[in-house]
Amino acid sequence: xxxxxxxxxxxxxxxxxxxxxxxxxxxxxxxxxxxxxxxxxxxxxxxxxxxxxxxxxxxxxxxxxxxxxxxxxxxxxxxxxxxxxxxxxxxxxxxxxxxxxxxxxxxxxxxxxxxxxxxxxxxxxxxxxxxxxxxxxxxxxxxxxxxxxxxxxxxxxxxxxxxxxxxxxxxxxxxxxxxxxxxxxxxxxxxxxxxxxxxxxxxxxxxxxxxxxxxxxxxxxxxxxxxxxxxxxxxxxxxxxxxxxxxxxxxxxxxxxxxxxxxxxxxxxxxxxxxxxxxxxxxxxxxxxxxxxxxxx
Numbered sequence: 001x002x003x004x005x006x007x008x009x010x011x012x013x014x015x016x017x018x019x020x021x022x023x024x025x026x027x028x029x030x031x032x033x034x035x036x037x038x039x040x041x042x043x044x045x046x047x048x049x050x051x052x053x054x055x056x057x058x059x060x061x062x063x064x065x066x067x068x069x070x071x072x073x074x075x076x077x078x079x080x081x082x083x084x085x086x087x088x089x090x091x092x093x094x095x096x097x098x099x100x101x102x103x104x105x106x107x108x109x110x111x112x113x114x115x116x117x118x119x120x121x122x123x124x125x126x127x128x129x130x131x132x133x134x135x136x137x138x139x140x141x142x143x144x145x146x147x148x149x150x151x152x153x154x155x156x157x158x159x160x161x162x163x164x165x166x167x168x169x170x171x172x173x174x175x176x177x178x179x180x181x182x183x184x185x186x187x188x189x190x191x192x193x194x195x196x197x198x199x200x201x202x203x204x205x206x207x208x209x210x211x212x213x214x215x216x217x218x219x220x221x222x223x224x225x226x227x228x229x230x231x232x233x234x235x236x237x238x239x240x241x242x243x244x245x246x247x248x249x250x251x252x253x254x255x256x257x258x259x260x261x262x263x264x265x266x267x268x269x270x271x272x273x274x275x276x277x278x279x280x281x282x283x284x285x286x287x288x289x290x291x292x293x294x295x296x297x
Contacts (some may be wrong), residue, residue, distance in 0.1 A: 004281070004282040004285040005285040005286050008051065008055055008058060012054060012067070013047060013051070019074060020042075021038065021041075021042065024041065028119065028123070033115060036104060036113065037119055040084065040104050040120075043101050044100065045099055049186060049189040052189040052193070052211075052283075052286060053069070053072065053073045053076055053190070053192055053193045055283045055285075056189070056190045056197070058283075059278050059281035059284075060193070060194065060197035060203070068132070071128075071130075072128065072131065072141060074124075075127040076124075076145070076185065076192070078127070079120070079121060079149050080185060081120050082117040082118070083117075085116055086113075088104065088113075089110060090110065104116055125142060128145060137195060137198075140195045141195060145188050148185055148187060152180075152184075154185055157184065160181070164177075165247075167247075169247045177247065178219040179215065182219040184215070190207050190211035194207045203276050210269050210272040213269035214269050214286070216265050217269065217287075220249045220258055221262055223251075223258065224249075226248070227255070270287055
């Protein structure tokens with residue numbers, strides 16, 4: 001992994017995880033609710049979305065104290081974690097394991113899992129408004145996250161996914177599904193970083209384009225791992241998407257063309273950052289996530 005992004009992770013990830021634990025332990029007083037929320041939040045994971053937010057802010061404002069933005073980064077992780085809890089439910093993907101642990105509804109009950117997810121989602125918007133940022137920035141952040149996580153973004157993508165499972169979608173349709181289900185929250189992370197940095201309209205436009213390409217690349221890579229990795233490495237069942245009739249890039253294009261699509265998206269994402277002189281930035285270095293993983297098989 002590129003040294004810039006690795007350095008960001010080494011410097012902030014441990015403190016960020018501690019922040020999440022401390023804040024929810026303090027703010028959520030119902031013991032069963034707190035237990036369910038922290039169970040999934042502390043189950044592991046890459047913290048990719050909050051790290052993309054911090055990488056964007058760091059790239060645009062290298063001297064900014066990133067720890068003062070943990071509350072905003074945390075809101076992204078709360079929403080992501082809620083989406084995983086609900087995605088694993090019997091009524092959705094019916095998964096038993098997530099990140100090598102029992103899924104929330106298997107550890108507790110379906111009812112408790114739904115409520116833990118609900119609480120994570122709503123807590124995120126509290127964090128976006130209960131901080132030291134200006135009201136104008138707070139409003140922009142709320143709008144971005146609500147749009148990208150809701151009926152115009154992630155939830156819409158999930159609906160498309162479950163409705164069309166078992167049907168063969170076209171490449172354009174799969175790309176639209178994944179822009180919403182997977183890419184929308186990734187785009188929110190980068191866009192929210194740009195808003196906190198008060199970047200101009202042109203920079204924001206290129207960053208949004210970067211994030212959209214990153215999101216599609218991430219989904220293609222995840223699809224490839226579902227076919228080429230194993231459950232111990234992934235922390236969840238593999239090969240399940242194809243078996244369940246899910247629409248994936250390897251299923252439609254084959255492994256070789258899916259890998260070609262991945263490489264093309266990574267190159268296009270890099271070009272968006274080059275256009276605003278952010279090549280070799282911390283944000284640019286996040287793209288090596290795909291290159292290194294792909295080369296390892």
